[in-house]
Amino acid sequence: MQAAVFEGEGRLVVRDVEPPELGAPDDVLLAVRAAGICGTDVHILAVPPGHPATPGVIMGHEYAADVAAIGARVDHVAPGDRVVVDPSIWCGSCPYCQMGLTNLCDRMTGIGIFRHGGFAPLSVVPARAVYRISANVPSEIAALAEPLADVLNGVRKLAVVPGESALVLGAGPIGLLFTLVLRAAGVSPLLVAEVAGFRAAQARACGADLIINPRQEDLAAVVRGETRLGADIVVDAVGSLLEDGLRCVRKGGRVLLFGMHEHARPTVKQYDVTKYELQILGTYIARGTFPQAVRLLEAGRLDFGRLVTHRVPLRDIHHGIDLLRRGEAVKVAVFPEA
Numbered sequence: 001m002q003a004a005v006f007e008g009e010g011r012l013v014v015r016d017v018e019p020p021e022l023g024a025p026d027d028v029l030l031a032v033r034a035a036g037i038c039g040t041d042v043h044i045l046a047v048p049p050g051h052p053a054t055p056g057v058i059m060g061h062e063y064a065a066d067v068a069a070i071g072a073r074v075d076h077v078a079p080g081d082r083v084v085v086d087p088s089i090w091c092g093s094c095p096y097c098q099m100g101l102t103n104l105c106d107r108m109t110g111i112g113i114f115r116h117g118g119f120a121p122l123s124v125v126p127a128r129a130v131y132r133i134s135a136n137v138p139s140e141i142a143a144l145a146e147p148l149a150d151v152l153n154g155v156r157k158l159a160v161v162p163g164e165s166a167l168v169l170g171a172g173p174i175g176l177l178f179t180l181v182l183r184a185a186g187v188s189p190l191l192v193a194e195v196a197g198f199r200a201a202q203a204r205a206c207g208a209d210l211i212i213n214p215r216q217e218d219l220a221a222v223v224r225g226e227t228r229l230g231a232d233i234v235v236d237a238v239g240s241l242l243e244d245g246l247r248c249v250r251k252g253g254r255v256l257l258f259g260m261h262e263h264a265r266p267t268v269k270q271y272d273v274t275k276y277e278l279q280i281l282g283t284y285i286a287r288g289t290f291p292q293a294v295r296l297l298e299a300g301r302l303d304f305g306r307l308v309t310h311r312v313p314l315r316d317i318h319h320g321i322d323l324l325r326r327g328e329a330v331k332v333a334v335f336p337e338a
């Protein structure tokens with residue numbers, strides 16, 4: 001079969017590989033229908049890499065598939081079921097897994113990063129990583145389940161009250177998912193900071209009340225003008241904007257840090273955090289939020305389809321990655337060929 005294999009140092013090669021076979025009794029064999037390209041994939045392929053990955057691995061960690069075969073011990077899905085994959089495989093026995101903090105597992109491994117993923121027609125994963133989803137959800141939209149589950153884990157920490165105001169920093173796929181979900185949660189006003197025109201237009205279509213270009217306007221001043229006190233909630237969907245978050249949040253407000261940038265070293269005035277009782281909340285991937293993500297996608301009330309701006313066959317995956325690098329796409333869906 002043709003698969004997109006990470007070959008180290010910025011190299012992703014579409015080539016022939018042996019199709020996987022069902023191994024352990026608790027594995028499932030999946031026929032991949034659609035796989036999203038993630039910002040993490042772009043980081044992995046950067047030189048020098050912005051995210052580690054194992055050379056030789058088939059990439060792709062956001063995917064929807066049909067179950068082709070199941071191991072003897074699998075009972076929650078059956079051949080023919082449409083599923084989505086949680087790519088984060090936690091061990092279940094380290095101190096954090098035993099506390100129920102599975103997303104903080106000491107021995108976490110990632111499908112499509114450290115073991116074979118979904119940029120291929122077939123994929124074998126542990127059965128506990130798959131969640132059934134209605135086949136009525138188009139596969140490239142179902143493939144949004146993973147980033148959406150991550151976003152819902154963050155939204156849960158915010159404990160949003162309808163009528164609160166929010167500022168989302170960055171309108172890439174994650175910022176746009178926050179925009180859709182916070183709008184649905186009754187946030188008002190909902191402000192988005194974004195410098196790229198293409199993404200700003202997307203944010204407006206996803207329900208933002210106002211898009212602020214921080215290169216052209218004084219972000220904190222505009223936010224204060226719109227919210228009077230500062231935003232109740234600020235979400236950093238970029239990973240290096242804690243300073244902006246602290247400047248734009250009201251006293252007693254929450255700053256949610258979602259994006260990740262390994263080399264960001266913000267200068268923080270700790271005095272303000274204490275004096276104004278600011279809450280800084282980190283949130284990392286998903287924990288127990290796949291069921292809600294699946295239900296949101298199945299309900300069809302939010303326009304998740306708008307996020308999938310491009311569709312490419314697997315052989316054109318490099319074109320999709322280039323679009324993302326240039327900021328000309330939100331989510332690129334890849335369709336494997338048998």
Ligand SMILES: [Zn+2]
Nearest residue numbers: 038039040062
């Ligand atoms: Zn991802």
Ligand SMILES: [Zn+2]
Nearest residue numbers: 091094097105
């Ligand atoms: Zn663990």
